[in-house]
Amino acid sequence: MSPAVFLQYVLPHRLLTHLANAVARVRWQPFKNWLIALVVRKFDVNMAEAEQPDALAYASFNAFFTRALNPGARVADPDPKSLLMPADGKISQAGRVEAGNLFQAKGHSFSATELLGDETAAALFADGSFATIYLSPRDYHRVHMPWTGTLRETLHVPGRLFTVAPWGVREIPRLFARNERLVCHFDTDFGPLCLVMVGALLVSGVETVWGGEEIPPYGSRIVRKDYRGKNIRLERFAEMARFNYGSTVIVLWPKGVATLAPGLTSERPVQLGQRLGTISA
Numbered sequence: 001m002s003p004a005v006f007l008q009y010v011l012p013h014r015l016l017t018h019l020a021n022a023v024a025r026v027r028w029q030p031f032k033n034w035l036i037a038l039v040v041r042k043f044d045v046n047m048a049e050a051e052q053p054d055a056l057a058y059a060s061f062n063a064f065f066t067r068a069l070n071p072g073a074r075v076a077d078p079d080p081k082s083l084l085m086p087a088d089g090k091i092s093q094a095g096r097v098e099a100g101n102l103f104q105a106k107g108h109s110f111s112a113t114e115l116l117g118d119e120t121a122a123a124l125f126a127d128g129s130f131a132t133i134y135l136s137p138r139d140y141h142r143v144h145m146p147w148t149g150t151l152r153e154t155l156h157v158p159g160r161l162f163t164v165a166p167w168g169v170r171e172i173p174r175l176f177a178r179n180e181r182l183v184c185h186f187d188t189d190f191g192p193l194c195l196v197m198v199g200a201l202l203v204s205g206v207e208t209v210w211g212g213e214e215i216p217p218y219g220s221r222i223v224r225k226d227y228r229g230k231n232i233r234l235e236r237f238a239e240m241a242r243f244n245y246g247s248t249v250i251v252l253w254p255k256g257v258a259t260l261a262p263g264l265t266s267e268r269p270v271q272l273g274q275r276l277g278t279i280s281a
């Protein structure tokens with residue numbers, strides 16, 4: 001085990017993430033400006049596409065990190081049968097849910113039941129497909145709908161806060177099924193659609209457009225919220241949630257619904273709105 005991986009097991013995940021959450025909301029200009037400028041420079045953040053292109057104009061680091069884009073900076077694939085990419089980032093993995101498992105990296109997989117925290121929900125995606133998208137610090141950190149859907153329920157699943165950087169994905173078994181996450185189930189015209197917002201070390205804040213901040217607080221048990229009858233309908237390409245700091249989003253859909261777009265190999269850069277798959281149902 002490498003020293004970096006060893007540290008992932010022994011570090012006080014939640015304490016460090018609480019501290020990072022507080023630091024991200026500091027409004028003292030000298031500090032927040034230094035932090036924003038550091039990230040822009042280190043990760044080559046493209047501020048030209050932001051609604052507010054002046055990075056130092058944001059009130060806090062978190063406001064900068066969750067910045068909106070200019071109208072038209074991202075567009076939905078024009079084919080109305082396209083299932084859309086939900087976020088900017090890189091493909092971690094994409095493929096079939098095989099024997100109830102999602103592929104993580106060479107030598108590692110995890111079960112849909114573990115990921116979703118519910119065996120019945122996982123059965124809906126048996127032999128279906130998934131895509132895992134990693135959002136790096138340079139990316140747009142809002143997650144949008146791949147397809148029009150009505151929110152059915154969410155599950156806040158407690159867990160660890162391991163890094164979701166590519167090296168961590170390669171080295172830490174069942175990482176996405178072990179990290180704290182918000183599982184969002186939608187009903188669509190083709191059946192169920194699930195988006196999983198996965199938290200990570202220092203970067204585990206999750207907000208939704210319907211409920212505001214969902215994580216933190218960090219969980220000690222699964223919390224299920226039923227939204228049936230609330231008529232929370234989100235259109236294809238509409239904003240669904242955001243990460244306060246970046247992380248990973250996983251999309252799942254059932255067997256026979258859509259075919260994955262070609263070329264979605266590991267580490268391929270992707271953009272919100274491009275074709276993730278083609279609806280065939």
